[in-house]
Amino acid sequence: MNSFRLRPEAGIALAYLAFGALWILFSDQIVASLALSTATIMQLQTYKGWLFVSASALLIFGLLRHAFSQERLAQERLLSKQAQLAGEIAERLHAEELLRRVSLRLAEAQESERLALSKELHDQVGQSLTALGINLNLIQAEIGPSISPSLRAHFSSASELLQEITDKIRDIMGELHPPVLQNYGLAAALRWLAERIQRQTGLQVEVQGEIIEPRLPMVTAISLFRIAREALNNVIKHAQASRAWVRVEATPEQVILCIQDDGQGFDPAITQNNQNSQWGLATMRERVELLHGSMKIESAPGEGTTIIVRVPRAL
Ligand SMILES: Nc1ncnc2c1ncn2[C@@H]1O[C@H](COP(=O)(O)OP(=O)(O)OP(=O)(O)O)[C@@H](O)[C@H]1O
Numbered sequence: 001m002n003s004f005r006l007r008p009e010a011g012i013a014l015a016y017l018a019f020g021a022l023w024i025l026f027s028d029q030i031v032a033s034l035a036l037s038t039a040t041i042m043q044l045q046t047y048k049g050w051l052f053v054s055a056s057a058l059l060i061f062g063l064l065r066h067a068f069s070q071e072r073l074a075q076e077r078l079l080s081k082q083a084q085l086a087g088e089i090a091e092r093l094h095a096e097e098l099l100r101r102v103s104l105r106l107a108e109a110q111e112s113e114r115l116a117l118s119k120e121l122h123d124q125v126g127q128s129l130t131a132l133g134i135n136l137n138l139i140q141a142e143i144g145p146s147i148s149p150s151l152r153a154h155f156s157s158a159s160e161l162l163q164e165i166t167d168k169i170r171d172i173m174g175e176l177h178p179p180v181l182q183n184y185g186l187a188a189a190l191r192w193l194a195e196r197i198q199r200q201t202g203l204q205v206e207v208q209g210e211i212i213e214p215r216l217p218m219v220t221a222i223s224l225f226r227i228a229r230e231a232l233n234n235v236i237k238h239a240q241a242s243r244a245w246v247r248v249e250a251t252p253e254q255v256i257l258c259i260q261d262d263g264q265g266f267d268p269a270i271t272q273n274n275q276n277s278q279w280g281l282a283t284m285r286e287r288v289e290l291l292h293g294s295m296k297i298e299s300a301p302g303e304g305t306t307i308i309v310r311v312p313r314a315l
Pocket residue numbers: 234235237238239261263264265266271277278279280281282305
C-alpha cells in the first residue's frame with residue numbers, strides 16, 4: 001500500500017501555521033480579558049507583534065542554519081570523496097607506469113638474451129659449420145678425380161645438407177635478432193626483412209626510410225621491427241596482396257612506422273571484437289602501448305590495409 005508521508009518542510013510550515021493561529025487567537029483573548037486601556041492594549045499589541053516577529057526570525061535562523069550546515073557537510077563529504085578518488089587514480093596511474101617500466105625492462109632483458117643467443121649460435125655453431133664445409137671440400141680435393149660416383153653422390157648430399165643446416169641456423173639467428181639492426185639501424189633491418197620475405201614468398205615489399213640519428217633505444221627499434229614483421233606476416237597470410245610498402249620516418253619527438261598493402265582489406269571493428277585466438281594485432285598493440293605509442297588500422301574490405309604506428313623517441 002502507498003502510505004502518505006508528509007515531507008519535513010511541509011510539516012514545519014503547518015506547525016508554524018498552527019502555532020501562529022493559536023498565538024493570535026489566545027493572545028488576543030488574553031489581552032481582551034485584561035480590560036486594559038486602549039493605549040495599553042495598543043502597546044501590548046506592538047510587543048506581541050515584536051515577540052512574534054522575533055520568534056519567527058529565530059525559528060527561520062535555526063532552520064536555515066540546520067539546512068545550510070547539512071548542505072555544507074554534504075559538500076565537504078563530496079570534496080573529501082573527490083580528493084580520495086583523485087588520490088586513488090594517481091596511485092593507479094603510478095602503479096600502471098611502474099608496471100609499464102617493469103615490462104619494458106623485461107622486454108629489454110629478453111631482447112638482450114635473444115641477441116646473446118644469436119651471437120652464441122653464430123660464434124659456436126656457425127663457425128663449426130664453416131669449418132666442416134672447408135674440411136669436406138679438402139677431403140674431396142684430396143681424393144681427387146679418382147673419386148667413385150657413389151662417394152661423389154655422398155659428398156654432394158653431405159654438402160647440400162650442410163648448406164641446409166647453415167641456412168636454418170641463419171634463419172633462427174634472424175628470428176632471434178635481426179642481424180643488421182644492431183649495427184645499421186631499423187630501416188636497414190626492415191630492408192633485410194623485406195628481401196627475405198620477397199625471396200621466400202614472392203611478395204614485393206618496398207621499404208622507405210633513412211638511418212635515424214640519434215639512434216633509437218634498442219627496445220624501441222626491435223619492437224617496431226617485430227610490429228612490421230607481424231604486419232607483413234598478416235599481409236602474406238590474409239591480404240592476397242601483390243605489393244606492400246613499409247615506411248619509417250622520425251621527427252624530433254616520435255618515430256612513425258607505416259605498413260601498407262594493396263590486398264583485399266578487412267573490417268578492423270570485427271577483428272577487434274573477435275574472441276578467437278588471434279594474437280598478431282593484439283601483440284602489436286601491446287608492444288605499442290608499452291612504448292606509450294598509438295596504433296591506427298585503416299582498412300575496409302576491397303581497399304587494402306594501412307597500419308600506422310607512432311611511438312615517442314624517448315622511453
Ligand atoms: N593486411 C591484412 N589484410 C587482410 N586482413 C588482415 C590483414 N591484417 C589482419 N587481417 C585480418 O585481421 C585478423 C586478425 O589478425 P591477427 O594477426 O590478430 O590474427 P591472425 O593473423 O589471424 O592470427 P595470428 O597472428 O595469431 O597467427 C586476421 O585473421 C585477418 O582476418
